[in-house]
Amino acid sequence: MGKYHNDQPIRGGSNDPDLLNRLDFANHLANALLLDHDDSCLTISLEGEWGYGKTSVINLVKGALNEKEQLPIIVEYNPWLAGNSDSLIQDFLIQLSSRLRISNHSENARKAAQELIIYSKLFSVAKLIPGMEPWASIIEKVFSGFGDINKEISDLDKLDLMAQKKKVSVALEKIKTPVVVIIDDIDRLTPAETFQVLRLVKAVADFSGTSFLLAFDANYLASVLNKNNIVNSTEYINKIIQLRVPLPLISERGMNELVNVELERLSNKNLTDQFEGDQERLSWIYYKYFTKLIKNPRDLKRLFNHLRFVLLQIEGQVCFSDLFSLSLLATKSESIYNHIKNNPEAYIGYHLSKNNVMLNKAADVVASFNDIRNELISSHGGDKKEILHNLLGEIFPLIKSGNSPYRSASNADANGRVSSPQRLYIALHYNTPIEYLSDQQIQEFISGLIDRKDFLDNVLSNDAEDRFFEMMHIYVDLCKDKSYEVLTDIFDAFLASEKLKKSLLSNLEFFSTDMYTKINWLVFEIISKSKEKYEIIKRIVEREENTPFSGDILRDIRSQYKEQNNDNFWLNTSQLNEIELIFQDVAISSLSNKRFLNNNLEPHIFYALKASSKDKASAFISNLFGTSEGVIRISELIGESGRDSTNGPYVQIKDNDFTDFINIKILRAEVEKLDIEHYSKRTQAILKSIMDGRKYYLRDSAND
Template sequence: MNRVLHLLADDPISEPGDDKLNRRIFAGQVIEVIRRLPAKESSTVLALIGPWGSGKSSLLGLVTKSLELYQSEEWKVVAFNPWELSSLDGLMLGFFEAISSAIPDEFKTKTVGETLQGYAGRLLTLGGAFKVPGAMLANAMGFADPGKLAEGLGKLLDSKVSTQALKKRLEAALAEMPQRLLVVIDDLDRLMPDELLMVFKLIRLLGRLSGVHYLLAYDEQTVLAVLKESQLARGSSDRALAYLEKIVQVRLDLPTVHRTQVLELIQSCVGELLSLPRKPVSEQERARLMVLLESDLLVRLNEPRSIKRFFAQVAAYLPLVVHRVDLPDFVALSYVRTFHPMLYRELHRRKRELLTPERPTESTGKQLDWTRISMEAGVPESEATTLVGLIGSIFPTGSVSSSHRNFLHGAAERRAANADYFDRYFYFGVPPGDVSEDELEAVVSRLRQAGAEADMARLELWLREKFDLVLPKLKALEAGLDGFQRAYLLIALAHKYREAHASGENLFKHYDFLELSMQVLTGVSEEAAEFVSQALADSTEIHFLFLLMRRLQAERREEALTGTGGQKLLLACAHRVPEILAAQTGQTLPKVPWCIGLASAWASVVGHEPVHHWMVSQMESGKTSWRVEDLVGCCVVGVEPLSEGLFGERYRVNLGPVLHQIDLFALVPRAWLLEKLKGRIEAATESAELRKGAIVPFESLINDGLWALHRMLLATEGAD
């Protein structure tokens, strides 16, 4: 909790040890300038000038702290913040109170009090300005007996004593003080026009006493804009600047924050931010986050306050979204929300355009202009192009991204550009209808050998109804599952495969499904293997297991099954494979080429001899449509037909032989194959080399297979 509060704090510093921008050197120079001001002869106005949020208040804190510690005999420092006062009368009295508070008690005599109040009252009543009751002035200035002081003040104001004489009398009284006064006035850039003019008038008329100096702090651009709106400037920037130059004698421009310092501040905030979640953020997300923050896209993160304000926004929402969205995308969208809230709302409204690669058009028929959209949402023209680049990086496949670098490239599962996750970035959590990672993890964690029926049913329902939402989350959870949890998950995936197969969908074309299924199969514990074999009763589910084995073979990963529960499971289910293959022997092998892969996986599990016996018996029985020539042709190209029919149909040649992936002699005995095809092998030609990429009848593919087989035989043991 302390870390959260520290990250959200925006208080100026006052201790040198808290100075992360190395402003101590500049603060020392400001103090030196102040020390060199005339001792008693005049009054000087200095102005510390810097952009909003650049650290002016912190620098004032360093300066005043040093003066109070090391220059207290020479300087008396008093702070006056006009922004804290709610009216012009209150502002004026607050100013009097600040001046008076700097006068030591031993100098607050009746004469000094009457003279100070008389001078102030005379100036403020000249020209029909404010008329302040004497008792109110006395109270504001903290004198002991306001009633008597007010009576004396009335006489003084009604006397023939001139304003100049009052000033000289007051300066003579103040000259006896051992210290000079420094009035520090912060937050001038937050005032309304009439308030700002009142402060300047007080400084110019009342406060310009010898030995009383002023240190102002403001954002010059803002102050000039406020002055421009006043009756004094009447809309003229030149008049506003001229007026300000008459008030300020010494301008002290705050040093700019160097890019290196900006990055150090950002890294410090990121360190605090990433310490908040109980579960650490992945290294990949952390690295991509730093790429974003160190890029040139977040142009407003250039001053201490804007950086802290931004990370305060991120920290406030982080517990709601961490591990539920992609952190770099969330930080990028938080930047838009913090500094350009109208554009953030516009992004939510334009979900379709952001997620589709087409170039949608406006109602006028013109293509979307994201720069114009940004500017209409209040983005300054100077930032529009950069901001569009940022949005294009968040949504790299959408209509906005065509000409922008993808700074945030990474895993797509939880990114804002994923339609299944887009709403989370605006809902600040898991919206209704979605499945949260926490909920899914809780269900999977309860999958054990007994008592898991309800959770299993819930998992299968999610896979059935929210397949694309749940699958990436399951893939992320897989590494932390135990053997029995993997067993239950494998059963659920097999059931999903069976349902998809029945509807004509091939889930083996879905990379995440295939990869997750293979990982789960290789991780099933030996104790759970029998449990899974009993749960998978449908032939399609057994087919699913052996297709996974076949895919592991094709990717040279079958060793991952050695000695595992997955291998034990396949052995337990191997007796079901002949039943599955026999159901397909009424069709020719070119129609069911997947049977070859299934037979190959079967051979890997049980050995060659049972497969040899079954395949030979089928092809020699005369009761099936399987031919040895078709087996050779399918092993070379393994393609699907381009049109309905059998040998009259045409196939596209692919010279990446399946012979490189399937051991043909694991399916049928070598001697038997050569005996059956000896004459055709000798007659095979090299026509395949001449037809790469062509479309040819399947009989020609058989010739290609025979020729490839011929070459393979020559390479192993010569002509047979």
């Protein structure tokens, strides 16, 4: 996925190309800087805001200078590394002398370097800066081959600045090689240091054959001069600099080139393929918001660093256009981005903690944060305020920005949008919480690229079943020819789980749906979208392990006929009759084997059998009469009437509900012979209801 940027400028060449088309500009600047050895000194400024590529242009200028027939001596001075603002001039002069000695081994160069050292020392004397000996020590170590330099240093008090400066100028002219001095990062200095750099240039920038290139932000420099009581900052700068050159504007095409390169470095695949409409939405966000907020290469690199970090962890789990938008916010408004992280309910109307139910409507919760959000947005001012406000509305549609979001999603989760709590959680936490599932995991589960049984075991152990069903509905279209295998694996895993058993025994909840119902919903949707409905239904019903859900499928098919909507028929009449017969045999076998007794699904299967064939259900019951074991078995089959929110499953045996297939009087007489207290609470509840027809809860046999 490429490497992170460490804010290094470009250097030109095939491995680090000039994508902003500034090479011609740099060549012209290099020509202006390249003087004849006897030309008067020239100072040029390269001016641009922070992050717009001044150092990159300087590197191009150096490359151009190094290709000239007469190679100049290039002196790069970075005052940011000097440390003490009071010693900037001395530090610069020593570095200049060192560069002369290294670049040119002639006697003239040695003499010029020596004069520069003496000149540098005069600044210490003139300013009465203590510590002459350390300076002499430094000079001795660096220029130990300069012979009688110590003697000349001892006579410094006999010299004056102007006279020594003249000596330096004469010595430099004798070298007959132009000197180009480049001073970068001026706008990274403190105000005191920046002012000293200007004094430095003013003090030394009139040596023959020497040009200076100063790179800075003009606005910052003006503010520094104002702080140093310089009334007319522009005139002051113009006295020092003879040619002020602004950086070329970055064209839209140039910025597009940079973005395309960054996108290619992010991934070798299309990052917008995962979610429908993501590419179009990304283009919209790019031209509507990115181009108005990101104006320089430095901000662009920071954005893609953030985006790269996030993608490495959650690629494919959130739509790329939203991740791009969040990285845009993180780059241009850290305060808003942090507010989203710390207060997600202010943007989507929900907390991200599990099982957290907001009492108010999501839109009302978001609206309650309007003042706080507006305060954060207003801190930016100007056009940026409106742009950020509209961008937030684009990402989080519940924020009324007055700007209609592009391609708003009816199902935010299915489209990978962070306006859904699950996707926002992933985007902000940089991971998929164990109770959530990634899109890739679901896709691999459906396709069979991973072991479905192991996967479903993990789903259940990590409490991820709710998210599993949500994601399966999103990717149901992928099932196709895998529908039967997917469904049977789901049936086996959940029917064998303690969670399903507990779910069937739990209270009816107003804000949630039980696990069994969610499985049925998924079955309904998968079959609805299948082109091979008859084949899938027949295979499911033939398998005894699927019996509870087979009965539910037949119930849905019968309801289609009741509604008499031919477009919704899964099976024709002949096919339905065939499947009914298969189910009846399988259901009787399942009940005879007591396969689902421990799942609390026996009544469910029995009533499904009764719905399919009342005669066969009645015959099955009739064969159980005559023994106490048979009576208990009957109670197991008929003993669940429903569930409520008070105590969960209950039973209520009313005579009218059973007269068409059970002789309640005979059954009641058989129950009277039993010692009810010897049986489980569940069985006791059923037997009591058979006796008196009242409502009893199965968990404790308590009367309603």
